[in-house]
Amino acid sequence: MPQDPRILVDASSFLYRAFHALPDLRAPDNLPTGAIYGVANMLRRLQKEYPSDEIIVIFDAPGGTFRDRLYPEYKAHRPSMPEELRVQIPLLHDWIRATGLPLVIEPDVEADDVIGTLAREAAPDQQVLIVTGDKDMAQLVNSRVRLVDTMKGIETDVAGVEERFGVPPERIADLLALIGDKVDNIPGVPGAGPKTAARWLTQYGDLDGVLAHAGDIGGKVGEALR
Structure with a gap:
């Protein structure tokens, strides 16, 4: 029998989307919770949809990566993370660990790199679903790797990549x-x-x-x- 799909969650790609979608959501002590609520809900839906499957949650590690050394201008114009989002990340990590889901945060590389590695290292007969909103992930799609954007309800296979970008x-x-x-x-x-x-x-x-x-x-x- 084929293995259950490996589901790789690009949680970093959903942080800002959840944060901006729910900017006014706060705890009684006024702690902002929109990003926590949005990402947690997305993960709950995945667990319900794929109850017996392998779900791995990947975040960017704090600090720079090898890309910054290769090209110092990489992401140089991006504003720093809003403090109201920054304070939510440790609590979100704690919640994910409490659910029992594997949480991967690898220094000096991006979440993208970890996801690419885990996708390529999956068993030959194992399907891989990459839950992301990042267009760069399209390069990983093949006959057994698909992209899923849960916030837009879009699933992308090889034909979908060609339709969207004009190239395989x-x-x-x-x-x-x-x-x-x-x-x-x-x-x-x-x-x-x-x-x-x-x-x-x-x-x-x-x-x-x-x-x-x-x-x-x-x-x-x-x-x-x-």
Whole structure:
């Protein structure tokens, strides 16, 4: 019999969404609790939907990661975490541990990296569901790995990645390299949006192919690529 799915929860991706969705929720002592309530409810729903499955909750560790050493401008423009959210995180961690769910917080890497590792290390016949709202996770999707956004009620498989991004999962990293990521302060090719980058990758195969044919691409965007 096939194993139950491994469910990897990108809790860090839901923290801010829950925090901003429930900004006025507070305990009697005025402690903000919106993020705790939102993430806890999401986890309860998962436990009800997958009662016998392997659910692992992953958070970002505090402090920097190896990416900050590679590229000091990484996420440099992001404001610091609001104190009203920061005070909720230890209590949320305590609640998760009290439920018996595995909680993984790995220093010097991001939750994304832990999730990628746990997804790839799953048994060959085990399905993996990554509960996240992070587009970067699309590169992990394959025949046994799917993304689930519980807040939007969307599940994404290989066909869903291609429909959304115009390229298959194995080309997502190339796509993001070309278009950059404003959220993470990563520059891309000026003027190259997702559709342009997807068209290049479809025509030339991968990032190396696009770079090898940079001389064939006209206009200002071609000049920017070169």
